[in-house]
Amino acid sequence: xxxxxxxxxxxxxxxxxxxxxxxxxxxxxxxxxxxxxxxxxxxxxxxxxxxxxxxxxxxxxxxxxxxxxxxxxxxxxxxxxxxxxxxxxxxxxxxxxxxxxxxxxxxxxxxxxxxxxxxxxxxxxxxxxxxxxxxxxxxxxxxxxxxxxxxxxxxxxxxxxxxxxxxxxxxxxxxxxxxxxxxxxxxxxxxxxxxxxxxxxxxxxxxxxxxxxxxxxxxxxxxxxxxxxxxxxxxxxxxxxxxxxxxxxxxxxxxxxxxxxxxxxxxxxxxxxxxxxxxxxxxxxxxxxxxxxxxxxxxxxxxxxxxxxxxxxxxxxxxxxxxxxxxxxxxxxxxxxxxxxxxxxxxxxxxxxxxxxxxxxxxxxxxxxxxxxxxxxxxxxxxxxxxxxxxxxxxxxxxxxxxxxxxxxxxxxxxxxxxxxxxxxxxxxxxxxxxxxxxx
Amino acid sequence: xxxxxxxxxxxxxxxxxxxxxxxxxxxxxxxxxxxxxxxxxxxxxxxxxxxxxxxxxxxxxxxxxxxxxxxxxxxxxxxxxxxxxxxxxxxxxxxxxxxxxxxxxxxxxxxxxxxxxxxxxxxxxxxxxxxxxxxxxxxxxxxxxxxxxxxxxxxxxxxxxxxxxxxxxxxxxxxxxxxxxxxxxxxxxxxxxxxxxxxxxxxxxxxxxxxxxxxxxxxxxxxxxx
Numbered sequence: 001x002x003x004x005x006x007x008x009x010x011x012x013x014x015x016x017x018x019x020x021x022x023x024x025x026x027x028x029x030x031x032x033x034x035x036x037x038x039x040x041x042x043x044x045x046x047x048x049x050x051x052x053x054x055x056x057x058x059x060x061x062x063x064x065x066x067x068x069x070x071x072x073x074x075x076x077x078x079x080x081x082x083x084x085x086x087x088x089x090x091x092x093x094x095x096x097x098x099x100x101x102x103x104x105x106x107x108x109x110x111x112x113x114x115x116x117x118x119x120x121x122x123x124x125x126x127x128x129x130x131x132x133x134x135x136x137x138x139x140x141x142x143x144x145x146x147x148x149x150x151x152x153x154x155x156x157x158x159x160x161x162x163x164x165x166x167x168x169x170x171x172x173x174x175x176x177x178x179x180x181x182x183x184x185x186x187x188x189x190x191x192x193x194x195x196x197x198x199x200x201x202x203x204x205x206x207x208x209x210x211x212x213x214x215x216x217x218x219x220x221x222x223x224x225x226x227x228x229x230x231x232x233x234x235x236x237x238x239x240x241x242x243x244x245x246x247x248x249x250x251x252x253x254x255x256x257x258x259x260x261x262x263x264x265x266x267x268x269x270x271x272x273x274x275x276x277x278x279x280x281x282x283x284x285x286x287x288x289x290x291x292x293x294x295x296x297x298x299x300x301x302x303x304x305x306x307x308x309x310x311x312x313x314x315x316x317x318x319x320x321x322x323x324x325x326x327x328x329x330x331x332x333x334x335x336x337x338x339x340x341x342x343x344x345x346x347x348x349x350x351x352x353x354x355x356x357x358x359x360x361x362x363x364x365x366x367x368x369x370x371x372x373x374x375x376x377x378x379x380x381x382x383x384x385x386x387x388x389x390x391x392x393x394x395x396x397x398x399x400x401x402x403x404x405x406x407x408x409x410x411x412x413x414x415x416x417x418x419x420x421x422x423x424x425x426x427x428x429x430x431x432x433x434x435x436x437x438x439x440x
Numbered sequence: 441x442x443x444x445x446x447x448x449x450x451x452x453x454x455x456x457x458x459x460x461x462x463x464x465x466x467x468x469x470x471x472x473x474x475x476x477x478x479x480x481x482x483x484x485x486x487x488x489x490x491x492x493x494x495x496x497x498x499x500x501x502x503x504x505x506x507x508x509x510x511x512x513x514x515x516x517x518x519x520x521x522x523x524x525x526x527x528x529x530x531x532x533x534x535x536x537x538x539x540x541x542x543x544x545x546x547x548x549x550x551x552x553x554x555x556x557x558x559x560x561x562x563x564x565x566x567x568x569x570x571x572x573x574x575x576x577x578x579x580x581x582x583x584x585x586x587x588x589x590x591x592x593x594x595x596x597x598x599x600x601x602x603x604x605x606x607x608x609x610x611x612x613x614x615x616x617x618x619x620x621x622x623x624x625x626x627x628x629x630x631x632x633x634x635x636x637x638x639x640x641x642x643x644x645x646x647x648x649x650x651x652x653x654x655x656x657x658x659x660x661x662x663x664x665x666x
Contacts, residue, residue, distance in 0.1 A: 102510045106532070152522075153499070173495040175522070
């Protein structure tokens, strides 16, 4: 954004950018593609290899349609193979010399070992995309206010989004044991936005309110936005958040290329098409699916010249629409649905983690909703679940039966249930989410 | 204090628990200068890779070290200083040829133990292993030569050599003691003034900017309570 900040009552942080016409968005995307594609082809060994194998060159791309028709895909497996086969820790994506790097962060590691994320920051700007200021404004934060940050550190300085916006971050550890402090700081500084919630943290906040004698409606009275990210909140956690009386906004990443947040309409998550070109394709082919239908998110960066992902098949199943939102913003919206390959077929029926979730958390000892579907093969004779609990060992048989009964009642299949302490599953997480599907 | 909103509300331990710590942009920017000198003295210069292990409320302690690494031409990486993130610490230590790791604590060592990773082997090739009290003694017992790395209230104290005293930036802080409790005062303007402020650290002062922590040198407090 250029110029001064909008008036506090303004609807948009950057109206011109947020309400571009579809034609303007596509013109801008093509201009940016014309810069990023030659750069990626020239400097990224993986991108060059993929394009050479497809006998396509960036100069062949003169329209978005050319790109959609001709540009080859890459995916997590391609990158992983490059990493292991060629002993290249950057997966063939790094476009800079290693001496130019300033920072090496890492992925969450939810679906495998953490992988390296090399970055180059300018000292003055850090890694914060400018679009995040639009998101914070959209959710109701204003410069000069306090923004509560409850987050881990390994993904980088998330608090930078508040500072860049002109707000002051209040820093609380992503740890159930720090939630009494969260209550105290909320009452002292009266933050207006919170980043970010997960089911475990929601229940820890509720527990801290109870232990500390705090009225949760008072603790949350100042918040205009509670941001939730990582994985969907459990039904129980959603009910708890609803009782606090503050609006919740979902947040997700967009194919490891951009980010998306809900606006006050709560009708899909906006991502900014200035930095992310997203397609929604049939998960088993290269054909686009219709607007607002489920498909696989395929993402291309328009701005990341360090490790450019070009036509990256994310494995994320989403709905995507380019229809302008009732909020007035014209950039596309997505609705996360799940991960490709997370389903397991039992008795001819496809079962997803999201189908199992409510059954698990209705058992009191398992109400954190921590579980994994054990998927040894795409089709299995029996549904196998590993379920977290917080009960004494003497009650395990009853808990196992209760979980099995709840699953059978909802899904019509009797699962095989392995119980493990909650902590054992939480330890698998990054920690805002855990892998919901395990091979064994 | 400088017309800008506060940089953050961070936290530090005063021995009774974690207390809120308002921090200005000016003091963070000034602290980066001192961090650059400290890091250069430890060999964190162009091309050196450093891993910072922390939790979010410690960001005002660690941010100057991260940016100082970057300004010196080095590369920094991040991991949470928790049991659950020990695998990430191990991943970085194995894959990045680290020159330094700052903020090793007992939670990380517990996590490495749980994973069956011998931290004596993991950290053996790293020139500077900055360890908090508690972790320091365990690394020493494992045959390593760690540096003291101590969050001394709002100040960061790092030893310039293995076994040497932990030192705060003498242009920013001056230390005193009350018995064996380390107290800290600021020498430059800050959003929050500190005058002989108690810290959670017990130790023996060697001068106005250095101390040697006592064995197990942090004052314990009930986790999660203010």
